[in-house]
Amino acid sequence: xxxxxxxxxxxxxxxxxGVIDAYGHASIRSPSNPQRFHMPRxxxxxxxxxxxxxxxxxxSEPIDAKGAAPYNERFIHGEIYKARPEVMAIVHNxxxxxxxxxxxxxxxxxxxxxxxxxxxxxxTWDIRDAQKGTDMLVRTRELGAHLAKKLGAxxxxxxxxxxxxxVAENLPRAVGRAIYLDLNARMQSQAMMLAGPGGRVAYMxxxxxxANVAWQNYxxxxxxxxxxxxxxxxx
Amino acid sequence: xxxxxxxxxxxxxxxxxGVIDAYGHASIRSPSNPQRFHMPRxxxxxxxxxxxxxxxxxxSEPIDAKGAAPYNERFIHGEIYKARPEVMAIVHNxxxxxxxxxxxxxxxxxxxxxxxxxxxxxxTWDIRDAQKGTDMLVRTRELGAHLAKKLGAxxxxxxxxxxxxxVAENLPRAVGRAIYLDLNARMQSQAMMLAGPGGRVAYMxxxxxxANVAWQNYxxxxxxxxxxxxxxxxx
Amino acid sequence: xxxxxxxxxxxxxxxxxGVIDAYGHASIRSPSNPQRFHMPRxxxxxxxxxxxxxxxxxxSEPIDAKGAAPYNERFIHGEIYKARPEVMAIVHNxxxxxxxxxxxxxxxxxxxxxxxxxxxxxxTWDIRDAQKGTDMLVRTRELGAHLAKKLGAxxxxxxxxxxxxxVAENLPRAVGRAIYLDLNARMQSQAMMLAGPGGRVAYMxxxxxxANVAWQNYxxxxxxxxxxxxxxxxx
Amino acid sequence: xxxxxxxxxxxxxxxxxGVIDAYGHASIRSPSNPQRFHMPRxxxxxxxxxxxxxxxxxxSEPIDAKGAAPYNERFIHGEIYKARPEVMAIVHNxxxxxxxxxxxxxxxxxxxxxxxxxxxxxxTWDIRDAQKGTDMLVRTRELGAHLAKKLGAxxxxxxxxxxxxxVAENLPRAVGRAIYLDLNARMQSQAMMLAGPGGRVAYMxxxxxxANVAWQNYxxxxxxxxxxxxxxxxx
Numbered sequence: 059x060x061x062x063x064x065x066x067x068x069x070x071x072x073x074x075x076g077v078i079d080a081y082g083h084a085s086i087r088s089p090s091n092p093q094r095f096h097m098p099r100x101x102x103x104x105x106x107x108x109x110x111x112x113x114x115x116x117x118s119e120p121i122d123a124k125g126a127a128p129y130n131e132r133f134i135h136g137e138i139y140k141a142r143p144e145v146m147a148i149v150h151n152x153x154x155x156x157x158x159x160x161x162x163x164x165x166x167x168x169x170x171x172x173x174x175x176x177x178x179x180x181x182t183w184d185i186r187d188a189q190k191g192t193d194m195l196v197r198t199r200e201l202g203a204h205l206a207k208k209l210g211a212x213x214x215x216x217x218x219x220x221x222x223x224x225v226a227e228n229l230p231r232a233v234g235r236a237i238y239l240d241l242n243a244r245m246q247s248q249a250m251m252l253a254g255p256g257g258r259v260a261y262m263x264x265x266x267x268x269a270n271v272a273w274q275n276y277x278x279x280x281x282x283x284x285x286x287x288x289x290x291x292x293x
Numbered sequence: 294x295x296x297x298x299x300x301x302x303x304x305x306x307x308x309x310x311g312v313i314d315a316y317g318h319a320s321i322r323s324p325s326n327p328q329r330f331h332m333p334r335x336x337x338x339x340x341x342x343x344x345x346x347x348x349x350x351x352x353s354e355p356i357d358a359k360g361a362a363p364y365n366e367r368f369i370h371g372e373i374y375k376a377r378p379e380v381m382a383i384v385h386n387x388x389x390x391x392x393x394x395x396x397x398x399x400x401x402x403x404x405x406x407x408x409x410x411x412x413x414x415x416x417t418w419d420i421r422d423a424q425k426g427t428d429m430l431v432r433t434r435e436l437g438a439h440l441a442k443k444l445g446a447x448x449x450x451x452x453x454x455x456x457x458x459x460v461a462e463n464l465p466r467a468v469g470r471a472i473y474l475d476l477n478a479r480m481q482s483q484a485m486m487l488a489g490p491g492g493r494v495a496y497m498x499x500x501x502x503x504a505n506v507a508w509q510n511y512x513x514x515x516x517x518x519x520x521x522x523x524x525x526x527x528x
Numbered sequence: 529x530x531x532x533x534x535x536x537x538x539x540x541x542x543x544x545x546g547v548i549d550a551y552g553h554a555s556i557r558s559p560s561n562p563q564r565f566h567m568p569r570x571x572x573x574x575x576x577x578x579x580x581x582x583x584x585x586x587x588s589e590p591i592d593a594k595g596a597a598p599y600n601e602r603f604i605h606g607e608i609y610k611a612r613p614e615v616m617a618i619v620h621n622x623x624x625x626x627x628x629x630x631x632x633x634x635x636x637x638x639x640x641x642x643x644x645x646x647x648x649x650x651x652t653w654d655i656r657d658a659q660k661g662t663d664m665l666v667r668t669r670e671l672g673a674h675l676a677k678k679l680g681a682x683x684x685x686x687x688x689x690x691x692x693x694x695v696a697e698n699l700p701r702a703v704g705r706a707i708y709l710d711l712n713a714r715m716q717s718q719a720m721m722l723a724g725p726g727g728r729v730a731y732m733x734x735x736x737x738x739a740n741v742a743w744q745n746y747x748x749x750x751x752x753x754x755x756x757x758x759x760x761x762x763x
Numbered sequence: 764x765x766x767x768x769x770x771x772x773x774x775x776x777x778x779x780x781g782v783i784d785a786y787g788h789a790s791i792r793s794p795s796n797p798q799r800f801h802m803p804r805x806x807x808x809x810x811x812x813x814x815x816x817x818x819x820x821x822x823s824e825p826i827d828a829k830g831a832a833p834y835n836e837r838f839i840h841g842e843i844y845k846a847r848p849e850v851m852a853i854v855h856n857x858x859x860x861x862x863x864x865x866x867x868x869x870x871x872x873x874x875x876x877x878x879x880x881x882x883x884x885x886x887t888w889d890i891r892d893a894q895k896g897t898d899m900l901v902r903t904r905e906l907g908a909h910l911a912k913k914l915g916a917x918x919x920x921x922x923x924x925x926x927x928x929x930v931a932e933n934l935p936r937a938v939g940r941a942i943y944l945d946l947n948a949r950m951q952s953q954a955m956m957l958a959g960p961g962g963r964v965a966y967m968x969x970x971x972x973x974a975n976v977a978w979q980n981y982x983x984x985x986x987x988x989x990x991x992x993x994x995x996x997x998x
Contacts, residue, residue, distance in 0.1 A: 080749035081642065102752035154711065157640055158719035161730045170392055171429035171455045172316070184730070191735035193743070194641035219732055220641045241389065247722060249393035252482060254490060255724060260396045260419070262454055265426035273428070279315035282337035405862055406899035406925045407786070476859065484863035487952060489960060495866045495889070497924055500896035508898070514785035517807035550984035551877065572987035624946065627875055628954035631965040654965070661970035663978070664876035689967055690876045717957060725959060 061089050061229075062111050065096060068233045070290065071283040072149060073104035077236050082151040082221070085135045086229055088113065095139050099126035107291075116140050117199060130197055134223055137202030138209060145225045147232035152221035155243035160216040166242060168262040169249060173242035174274060175213045175235055177267030182216040183208040194220050214239060233283070234276025296324050296464075297346050300331060303468045305525065306518040307384060308339035312471050317386040317456070320370040321464055323348065330374050334361035342526075351375045352434060365432055369458055372437030373444060380460045382467035387456035390478035395451040401477060403497040404484060408477035409509060410448045410470055412502030417451040418443040429455050449474060468518070469511025531559050531699075532581050535566060538703045540760065541753040542619060543574035547706050552621040552691065555605045556699050558583065565609050569596035577761075586610045587669060600667050604693055607672030608679060615695045617702035622691035625713035630686040636712060638732040639719060643712035644744060645683045645705055647737030652686040653678040664690050684709060703753070704746025766794050766934075767816050770801060773938045775995065776988040777854060778809035782941050787856040787926070790840045791934055793818065800844050804831035812996075821845045822904060835902055839928055842907030843914060850930045852937035857926035858945035860952065865921040871947060873967040874954060878947035879979060880918045880940055882972030887921040888913040899925050919944060938988070939981025 068084040085097035098110045112128060113121045118136030120128050135148050159166050160182050168177035185192055188204035196202050205223065209215040213235060214224040224239060226232035249259045262270075303319040320332035333345045347363060348356045353371030355363050370383050394401050395417050403412035420427050423439035431437050440458065444450040448470060449459040459474060461467035484494045497505075538554040555567035568580045582598060583591045588606030590598050605618050629636050630652050638647035655662050658674035666672050675693065679685040683705060684694040694709060696702035719729045732740075773789040790802035803815045817833060818826045823841030825833050840853050864871050865887050873882035890897050893909035901907050910928065914920040918940060919929040929944060931937035954964045967975075 080746075080752045100748060102748055102755075105752060105755060152640075152642065154715065155718070157715045158722050161639055161715075161719045162723045163728055164722050169396055169454055170387075172387065174429070186733075186736075191739055193739035194644070194732070194736055218730055219639055245389065245392045245396075247718060248390070248482060249396045251486060251721060252393050252399050253397045258398055260453055262429070263421075266421075266429055269426055269428035276315075278335060278337055282315045282340060285337075285340060404866055404924055405857075407857065409899070480859065480862045480866075483860070483952060484866045486956060487863055487869050488867045493868055495923055497899070498891075501891075501899055504896055504898035511785075513805060513807055517785045517810060520807075520810060550981075550987045570983060572983055572990075575987060575990060622875075622877065624950065625953070627950045628957050631874055631950075631954045632958045633963055634957050656968075656971075661974055663974035664879070664967070664971055688965055689874055717953060721956060 061086055062096065062108050064229055064284070065098070065111055066106050066108055066291070067284045067287040068147075068149070068229055069098060069103035069106040070287045071233055072151065072236060073102070074286070075237050077149075077153045077240055078103050078151045082149070083129050083131070083135075084149045084229070084233065085147065087139055087146045092143070094121070095135055097129065097132060097135060099123075100129050118202070130195055133199050133202030134196045134205060137199060137206040138223070138225060141203070141206040141209075142225060144227055146227050147229040148223060148225050149232045149236040150221065150223045151236050153236065153240035153243075155240050155247065156216060156222050157219065158247070159243055160218045160220070160222070164250070166216070166239075167246060168242065168267055169246045169259070170238065170242050171262065171270060172274075173238040174262055174267045174270035176239065176242050177262055177264065178271065179212050180214050180216060180222075180239075181208050181210065181212055182218060184218040185220070228275065230277060230280035231275045234274070234279055296321055297331065297343050299464055299519070300333070300346055301341050301343055301526070302519045302522040303382075303384070303464055304333060304338035304341040305522045306468055307386065307471060308337070309521070310472050312384075312388045312475055313338050313386045317384070318364050318366070318370075319384045319464070319468065320382065322374055322381045327378070329356070330370055332364065332367060332370060334358075335364050353437070365430055368434050368437030369431045369440060372434060372441040373458070373460060376438070376441040376444075377446075377460060379462055381462050382464040383458060383460050384467045384471040385456065385458045386471050388471065388475035388478075390475050390482065391451060391457050392454065393482070394478055395453045395455070395457070399485070401451070401474075402481060403477065403502055404481045404494070405473065405477050406497065406505060407509075408473040409497055409502045409505035411474065411477050412497055412499065413506065414447050415449050415451055415457075415474075416443050416445065416447060417453060419453040420455070421453075463510065465512065465515035466510045469509070469514055531556055532566065532578050534699055534754070535568070535581055536576050536578055536761070537754045537757040538617075538619070538699055539568060539573035539576040540757045541703055542621065542706060543572070544756070545707050547619075547623045547710055548573050548621045552619070553599050553601070554619045554699070554703065555617065557609055557616045562613070564591070565605055567599065567602060567605060569593075570599050588672070600665055603669050603672030604666045604675060607669060607676040608693070608695060611673070611676040611679075612695060614697055616697050617699040618693060618695050619702045619706040620691065620693045621706050623706065623710035623713075625710050625717065626686060626692050627689065628717070629713055630688045630690070630692070634720070636686070636709075637716060638712065638737055639716045639729070640708065640712050641732065641740060642744075643708040644732055644737045644740035646709065646712050647732055647734065648741065649682050650684050650686055650692075650709075651678050651680065651682055652688060654688040655690070656688075698745065700747065700750035701745045704744070704749055766791055767801065767813050769934055769989070770803070770816055771811050771813055771996070772989045772992040773852075773854070773934055774803060774808035774811040775992045776938055777856065777941060778807070779991070780942050782854075782858045782945055783808050783856045787854070788834050788836070789854045789934070789938065790852065792844055792851045797848070799826070800840055802834065802837060802840060804828075805834050823907070835900055838904050838907030839901045839910060842904060842911040843928070843930060846908070846911040846914075847916075847930060849932055851932050852934040853928060853930050854937045854941040855926065855928045856941050858941065858948075860945050860948035861921060861927050862924065863952070864948055865923045865925070865927070869955070871921070871944075872951060873947065873972055874951045874964070875943065875947050876967065876971075876975060877979075878943040879967055879972045879975035881944065881947050882967055882969065883976065884917050885919050885921060885927075885944075886913050886915065886917055887923060889923040890925070891923075933980065935982065935985035936980045939979070939984055
């Protein structure tokens, strides 16, 4: 199935860009059944093959685990698919430049045109607001639902000291957003340091954000990423 | 044609250096007809082959699109070739260290001898001065002409929240300038942070800039880049 | 022996992640004799093969040097194995982001959930407190013992102007901790700069640290790293 | 001749570490004639083979150019070999983290034990003190001699807005120093930013520098670098 292959492409592409390392995961809502989603079993994303992809229900339970362990944090995905019917793809990641924003009072703002979606607002979720003394992982449906609520209608949510979860209406858009979220964070940090405290930084305005988000699906990039991964898989 | 192969070399070299990712593009003015230019069809630069190179007129319309989509932002190239008869090559890119300068009040200055051309002045263009509410892309001849006017006689123009466009009298010089513009931005940021607010940073002076720019065509580097890409293409 | 192969995997993985370059070393306590440990002879970690692994006693003397020179700093390992009976694996490294913390008054704090162990406390050892005028290397049992004392019951100790030494109850945990210590340092630096002097940075709290440290063995990552190194060794 | 092969190893190793790109060069004093030295013809260091190595006299003129162009900046090497009889190897480079130090009033200090030689003092040369309005290149014997005078008895000299030149009693030491000079600059920048204006940064003291410099020849690293380059050359 092309969609399953695309999920392999997404997993390996995210790893290649350093947005995820051995941790983090991408998923897609099932194209044939909106009450189901697909994500890999518990394996490092750069090793994922089509055989590793499991089907889960919206309670994040595997339909047939095939003897394989699912990811602990699958509840992030199931609960967001429940809450956001239009969302077709999700990426949970630990990208390095984003974490510092999740731990300070500076919010991400849209500084780079490829990252215009940042202008739709990126809230920060602190797991402590849902439960004290966790190991920081979203291990239950309750925690997943709490995160999904914080995400609201936004395209992404930062997770304090952990990373982020990014959503979209299709998989290329979710992958592109995860990659360009990290780049926006790096450019914004750099601009803030250049500008100094109180200095001017020019961000995209609302009308620019809206015009860009209307169509930006990272299509040319997706064709490149798919070409690369298919070449890898043939080796 | 050697010039078309060189454009393939340029595209892949820019991608390898991270100056462009799936986005950004290089072009050359046609060596046989100054009213035409060549650039790839809408494909990621690291995948470009000679077969992907289209010929366009100075209104940025393909002479024969061969059924392929051109880049949305081809108007950057056509309008600059119109305005600057001596320009033979153009690189439009999103290099990461440059964007923060385009969003703050700190201008780029020539800190590194390989980037001496920065001393010829690098203005910043804000698309909002031409049109409000765009998606930030240079999608029309009008926007291209507005950008070309801001570029004026300079070797490059920053584009707020977007990247830069770099021009030169030959392709190796345009590619080298795109690569060393990014490096100058990184070194300048670092020097500014070391020096602290109000601290001294020694830049190249005008006479040094002039002496360097007179001859700097990045020839040794170009031979290296071409060697690398030809080896890739043979694989 | 699987444990010896795993030490090869650890050495090469640490080099691949840039946590060690030609310098730095990993060791394991002998699974059959707690009074012995294994570490490579004096060779760059990315070149280590099973044939390079020596067995040493807890005074850090090779049982059979096979004509090969041991590492000068083997005393780091022997003295910690003496002092900490539960420690089964040790990584000594020079990871780049950690050294600046060893030279300033800012201590590492747990900012990233994969680096929760930082919350158990990371003291800094200054070799000058043990001996003046050294070349900075832990070349004697006395220096090793002094370092082990500073380490105390902690999971790692920074070494001023040098790097760090990380310990754990098993090898995957020691390797993972070395890699994520560096990442924590990078994220913490970045967050401190974003927040500015006196600004808020949210770190993991004690209960979160405890819950995470209880189980975090970097198992999925270890499977990835081993897969990669085995593929290298087969080439 | 082993020494010529070693110069190939050095050139490619410096390129691989990003200390030089298409520019920069390494040389050795001739082992058989102290009035001669060897360096590559004008070619990018990562492409250098034994056939590219020229022999030059101490006025930096090729004994037999074999129809090949020498590097413009060969005078850096000849004039230093004249002034410093004990120097057997020289590396001229543009490493990125070093240039910002050459343009500000902050001097490099020894923060990392692998870079102890920094503690012997690294002066900064400004070409404007020798000649105004140059293109920044050391194109004459006079400029080379002026640089050599600034270098004095030190292990390296920064060149304002350009890079540095590093010398040593043998080639592995010169290569290692060039690589670790860059790393020291990165760590020192980071520590200075962590500490803030006026904050404490602990550097190596004089006795530590002396003890380390006495023997540090980067031997283990050299064996690694040579292994890697020989594998490349066999391909």
